[in-house]
Amino acid sequence: MADGTIIVKRVKKGGHGHHGGAWKVAFADFVTAMMAFFMLMWLMGSTTPEQRAAISEYMKDPIASSGPGGSGANQHTEGGTGILDGQGAKPFDQSTSSERPESQPNPGTAPSETLTPEQAEELAKEKERQQMQELLDDLKSAIEATPALKDYKDQLLLDITSEGLRIQIIDKENRAMFAQGSPVMENYARAILRDIAKVINQVPNHISLSGHTDQTPYASTNGYSNWELSADRANAARRELLGGGMPEQKIGRVVGLSSSVLYDKEHPFSPQNRRISIIVMNKATEASITQGERNEAVKVGEAVGASAAQPAAPADTAQPTAPADAAQPAAPPAPAAPPAATPPATDPAAPPEPAKQTLEN
Numbered sequence: 001m002a003d004g005t006i007i008v009k010r011v012k013k014g015g016h017g018h019h020g021g022a023w024k025v026a027f028a029d030f031v032t033a034m035m036a037f038f039m040l041m042w043l044m045g046s047t048t049p050e051q052r053a054a055i056s057e058y059m060k061d062p063i064a065s066s067g068p069g070g071s072g073a074n075q076h077t078e079g080g081t082g083i084l085d086g087q088g089a090k091p092f093d094q095s096t097s098s099e100r101p102e103s104q105p106n107p108g109t110a111p112s113e114t115l116t117p118e119q120a121e122e123l124a125k126e127k128e129r130q131q132m133q134e135l136l137d138d139l140k141s142a143i144e145a146t147p148a149l150k151d152y153k154d155q156l157l158l159d160i161t162s163e164g165l166r167i168q169i170i171d172k173e174n175r176a177m178f179a180q181g182s183p184v185m186e187n188y189a190r191a192i193l194r195d196i197a198k199v200i201n202q203v204p205n206h207i208s209l210s211g212h213t214d215q216t217p218y219a220s221t222n223g224y225s226n227w228e229l230s231a232d233r234a235n236a237a238r239r240e241l242l243g244g245g246m247p248e249q250k251i252g253r254v255v256g257l258s259s260s261v262l263y264d265k266e267h268p269f270s271p272q273n274r275r276i277s278i279i280v281m282n283k284a285t286e287a288s289i290t291q292g293e294r295n296e297a298v299k300v301g302e303a304v305g306a307s308a309a310q311p312a313a314p315a316d317t318a319q320p321t322a323p324a325d326a327a328q329p330a331a332p333p334a335p336a337a338p339p340a341a342t343p344p345a346t347d348p349a350a351p352p353e354p355a356k357q358t359l360e361n
Contacts, residue, residue: 128282132165135203135280139167142199148191156192164205165280167196170263171271178274181218183232190240196278197244205280206252208289209234209241214273215259231256237276252281253289 044052115123136158143149143156155175157168169192171177177189185193200207211234213226234254242248264270279285 124283129160131203132160132280132282135165135199136160138202139196139199142195146195148188149195152188152192161279163208163279163285164282167278167280168263168275169193169278170275173271176271176274177276178233178236181229183229183236185233185236185240190243193237193240193276194244197241197246200241200278200280201246201250203280205282206250206286207241207246208253208277208279208281208285209238209251209255210253210261210277210279211237211256212261212263212273212275212277213259214270215262215268226258227256229256230258233276237278241278252286 043055047055139158143153149156152175155170155172157166157170159166169177169189176186178185211230211232213230216226218224218226218229231254234256238251238254241251259268259273262268262273263275264272267273281289
């Protein structure tokens with residue numbers, strides 16, 4: 001070192017080594033967190049406020065949830081209620097179905113299996129009444145939302161009867177559905193029926209159509225009366241409903257009632273009596289119509305069968321008795337009879353005229 005030599009040591013640094021898979025773990029944790037976040041957002045958007053409160057309580061105390069959806073019992077070991085709707089069963093409960101109280105139904109048994117036929121029928125009727133009420137509400141909403149119906153809502157009468165939901169379209173002073181004495185429908189009435197058809201198509205029930213007139217006599221020389229006019233107007237309404245998209249098989253009855261069923265009985269000539277009635281029939285009304293047609297067909301068939309089975313009566317039941325000499329053939333004369341023998345009682349030359357006349361009658 002004395003001669004002033006300087007020694008420089010250079011340390012050669014190596015390249016970047018392998019970092020390992022730490023970043024993959026971090027990325028997997030990030031993706032898992034994002035998935036949990038999106039599941040939480042989906043769960044918050046698809047549950048009710050009561051269910052969200054139950055979830056919140058469950059997150060606070062998973063072992064014993066005591067919120068609106070819990071019962072304070074361990075749902076895994078004691079059969080408590082879960083955080084969502086439903087009743088959990090105790091997994092360690094070894095009691096059989098025979099040991100359960102009669103008031104506690106079998107969880108695997110459908111409610112309809114425990115109902116009597118009368119209860120099931122009443123339940124079906126109640127469900128149908130609710131369906132008719134919903135249809136009535138839908139019609140009222142459609143009337144308010146559709147300009148073609150809203151302008152004429154004072155001519156639309158809606159109510160629920162024993163036969164089903166009834167829709168009546170009545171005439172108003174200076175605003176009739178049909179031309180006077182004609183089955184040709186006005187344009188506004190056609191638009192009303194086509195819009196009504198769209199709402200009625202929401203239910204599978206059949207409908208009944210009836211046409212009505214007031215008591216003003218129809219002036220005609222060929223026998224055309226208010227009966228024919230009301231029936232033709234009911235058929236005109238049927239055609240417009242079909243034009244609105246209603247299936248042909250949905251229509252169960254079309255009748256013309258003339259002035260036999262007045263809307264305003266105190267004023268038989270009132271324009272309100274001229275109307276078209278549409279009844280969305282309930283199941284009982286449909287069954288009564290179908291049964292009535294079957295009974296009528298049976299009566300007609302029995303009458304035809306009885307007339308075919310009855311033997312034909314003879315043409316003349318009061319036939320006179322033929323004379324004995326005409327009804328019996330003449331006895332041949334004895335071969336060895338003497339000339340003085342008594343002649344036969346019947347003259348062979350006399351034809352049996354009375355018997356011949358009886359057969360011709």
